[in-house]
Amino acid sequence: xxxxxxxxxxxxxxxxxxxxxSLREAFLTYxxxxxxxxRSLSIVGLSLAEAFTVLLGSKAPIEGLVKAYxxxxxxxxxxxxxxxxxxxxxxxxxxxxxxREDVVLGIATGKSRRGVAHLLERHRWAEIFSIxxxxxxxxxxxxxxxxxxxxxxxxxxxxxxxMIGDSSYDMAMARAAGALPIGVSWGFQPVAALTEAGAAHxxxxxxxxxxxxxxxxxxxxxxxx
Numbered sequence: 001x002x003x004x005x006x007x008x009x010x011x012x013x014x015x016x017x018x019x020x021x022s023l024r025e026a027f028l029t030y031x032x033x034x035x036x037x038x039r040s041l042s043i044v045g046l047s048l049a050e051a052f053t054v055l056l057g058s059k060a061p062i063e064g065l066v067k068a069y070x071x072x073x074x075x076x077x078x079x080x081x082x083x084x085x086x087x088x089x090x091x092x093x094x095x096x097x098x099x100r101e102d103v104v105l106g107i108a109t110g111k112s113r114r115g116v117a118h119l120l121e122r123h124r125w126a127e128i129f130s131i132x133x134x135x136x137x138x139x140x141x142x143x144x145x146x147x148x149x150x151x152x153x154x155x156x157x158x159x160x161x162x163m164i165g166d167s168s169y170d171m172a173m174a175r176a177a178g179a180l181p182i183g184v185s186w187g188f189q190p191v192a193a194l195t196e197a198g199a200a201h202x203x204x205x206x207x208x209x210x211x212x213x214x215x216x217x218x219x220x221x222x223x224x225x
Contacts, residue, residue, distance in 0.1 A: 007165030008109040010187030018082040026069040041188035045167035047140035089206025106131030142172035171197035
């Protein structure tokens with residue numbers, strides 16, 4: 001078996017508008033100057049507490065900001081203007097991978113489990129992903145715990161695991177877990193950041209991802225003892 005893990009925000013779905021808007025409102029709740037769009041998107045992939053710590057430092061009212069973000073995010077999520085749209089080719093890629101008997105599909109994301117459940121329901125992906133690792137289950141990326149837990153659940157080694165994401169945190173997490181890091185260029189961080197974090201491949205579309213994954217999946221599997 002091979003384990004194929006996907007990040008969510010910036011990889012499967014374009015959620016930048018709702019993230020930037022939610023961060024802005026959370027900051028304004030505490031009369032803080034909101035970060036600009038580039039800075040806001042730079043922390044996507046981290047858990048919320050870690051993201052606010054990176055943006056403001058550990059002395060900021062982290063718990064309150066996390067709550068404010070979650071509250072406003074829930075409101076924006078019901079507004080069609082902020083719906084998280086699926087990137088072109090993602091649906092077809094997932095369908096192709098799901099059809100393979102030698103692949104287990106999973107998610108490794110900084111989103112909460114509640115947020116992932118809502119996303120899976122909206123896009124009818126609940127039956128596609130067998131492994132779900134969220135910010136509620138492990139330390140924030142780039143800690144490799146999410147990937148380690150996913151590999152343990154499936155019973156595969158790092159060499160039989162691939163992590164696909166748009167951030168340096170995804171690439172560093174995969175490297176630390178011994179998994180293959182594949183970066184996507186259509187997400188929220190510059191390609192240079194992915195390369196510096198150790199991406200083995202950078203793809204510009206899901207069409208380009210397909211042959212890269214095929215090469216990985218067609219290699220002999222190495223199950224852990």
